[in-house]
Amino acid sequence: MLILQNLSYIHPNKELLFDNINLAFNRHDRIALIGNNGAGKSTLLKIIAGVFSPSTGIVCTDSRPYYVPQLFGQYNDLTIAQALGIEDRLKALKEILDGHVTEANLTLLNDDWNIEERCREALAYWGIDGFDLGQKMKTLSGGQKTKVFLAGISIHQPEIVLLDEPSNHLDTSGRHLLYEFIKSSSNTMIVVSHDRKLLHLLDSVCELSKGGIVVYGGNYNFYTEQKAIEVNALNQDVRSKEKALRKAKEVERETAERQQKLDARGKKKQEKAGLPTISMNTFRNNAEKSTSRLKGVHAEKVGSISQELNELKKELPDMDKMKFGFDDSTLHKGKILITAKDINYGYGEEVLWRQPLSFEIRSGERIALKGLNGSGKTTLIKVFIGELEPKVGTVVRADNKVVYIDQDYSLINNMLNVYEQARQFNHSALREHEVKIRLNRFLFTKDYWDKPCSNLSGGEKMRLMLCCLTISNQAPDIIVLDEPTNNLDIQNIEILTAAINEYKGTLIVVSHDEYFLEQISVERTINLECL
Missing domain, CATH: 1.10.287 (Helix Hairpins)
Structure with missing residues (x-):
């Protein structure tokens, strides 16, 4: 049982994040905790985990929750065993097996005689069984760090599990493992995620906002249906x-x-x-x-x-305001934009892909690049846009305009403020008030115009990037998106989806978010296998 009573949290800068949160979770409940960026989802999880203290209210639980964080930088100097909090138990077991049967070692072990076996099984399940528990966390990729903490669930065997964006750093195979784990788990589970395929696996949805928390007694499908009913009712109220x-x-x-x-x-x-x-x-x-x-x-x-x-x-909802509004007159559906014949990339004598790649990319296509982490998806993108040339084979590129939107939104200049950034894309000489109208349409009101781009969240940078493309007006021949949903909340993913579905040009997407790929109607896939 887990009970939250009158929880509130005030930032050190005196800003109230949320107030008067009252919830009770029953054994085996599996809850999705959703809300816009900045609503306080991660903070609420940390309060439940005991990492943060609430400003007011209490958390009542009959067992200690196990917490899988979203960010892992604080663990970089620790070993895997230290990060999982099992180093002392493993050391005590080793000393006992070596004949040092002391009261201190027995207390540390706490009768957990099969901890080594659980570690082996848990790491094997998540595909990281080759790792040494004494290995430093900083040697691991983001996906591997996530898998270490997910393995900790089976190692610690908690009753309550808290997951903060667990699929963020996982590739497709890692996500499928996570989905299967959640489906088979009997733990009480609270999950913060924008991965809608994962959200569909959970039993009910709690939506957090400044106004408090609203519980929807069904999975994410039920939640979206209820929200649609609410929006329809709201539209009727507006018309009335x-x-x-x-x-x-x-x-x-x-x-x-x-x-x-x-x-x-x-x-x-x-x-x-x-x-x-x-x-x-x-x-x-x-x-x-x-x-x-x-x-x-x-x-x-x-x-x-x-x-x-x-x-x-x-x-x-603001989505309907945020349209690209491109002039599509220069786009010619079916035109061959890129032709690759038997290409491969590599360094020295080594090549990257198991098989050379041959394909054509035509105007208007929607293509997903798929492969495990490290399979060269970003490398292939750079070949597409002409930043790299293949080691073998040939690439012929028609004269075309490409916009590459990477995970860090590098087209946004962090040295500029929001209005200055928008002005950089004003190739069609819009007047100042017209640029500001476009900014307003993408929720950048007057209060934002002087704000440095470096202070924007991931979702805000994405919206500003979309706004800049509308200001430039001329539709690019190709838009390339590299893991576009990784740092976005659900609202901003839906804004991005709506904007992309209006675009008529060629779309090339790297994403492990299968639901997102379905929503933007990807037509074919280029699969990459590295040696």
Whole structure:
């Protein structure tokens, strides 16, 4: 059992991250914890794990949770055994087996006589059985570090498991192992992830935001269906409020016109009746006060409805605003852009790929590059765009414009602010206010324009990159995306997906996110096998 009572967390800079979180998790629950970047998902996991302390509230649990972090830099100088917290037990077991049966060693071992066997089995399951437990963590890749901590679940055998973006650094085969592990696990599990294939395996969804936490009693499919219902209801509310605003303005106008006619008619009657000037002034003042009162009532009503409408519109999803809007006139579907014949890449006498590669890439195609980590996907991309030439074979590239969006969004210059960055792509000489309209469309309001690009999150850099491409206006012949979803939350992945699906040119994608590849309608795959 795991209970969260009145949890809140305030950053050291005094910013409230979340407040009044109350949740109870039952044994064997498998929960997806989702929310936009910055909502506090990782912080909440760390509070449950005991890494952070809440500003208010308490965490009640009858067993210690096991935590798989998203980032591993703090473990680089530790051995695998130290990072997993099992070095003392392994050392105690070795000393006992060597004849040093002391009270201290027996206490450290705590009757865990099969820990070595569990370590071997766990590392073998995750495909890292060749590793020495005394090996330094800094010698491992990101995916290997993730697998070390995932292996720790079987080693420690906890009742509660906390996973923070566990598939981020895993290749396709590693992800499949993770999916199978989650399907077969009986642990209570809380998972932060933007991997929608993984999210579909979990039993219920908790959505975290500044407003608190909302529980959806079904898997991610159920969650998306409920959100669609909410958005449809919200759209209906917006349309209803827009209708009410039009009606209120119409009534305001009709009332003002009617009052003007009444005032004019009353004035004529008073003039015909030959009333004294003082009486005329009194009647006129009363009429003006009455008109002013009516105007105020209607203006207040219109203002109130208008404010309610603006509040409703703020809750609408932003995806529909974020379109590339390219001029596609130079794209010719079916045109051969790249022809590769028996190519391979290598250093010295060594070549990279098991078999030479031969293929054509035509305008309008959607292609995925797949292969294990280290199989040369990024190398092949650089061959495509002309940064590298193959060691053997030939590549013929038609004259074309390529945009390469890597994992770090290197096209964004961190030395510039947001507006300066947008201006770098203003090849069509848009006016300043037009550039700023585009920035607003991609959620970069006035408050962002002077913000350094170095301070943007991964999702913000992705949105700025998309915005810059819309400002340049002319559609590139090829867009290359290298692991585009790795550092994005679900909202930003959906924004990226919607923008890509509007693009008519050639798309080449490196991604282990199979759900994302399905959503952008990838048509064929180039598989890479290294020697």
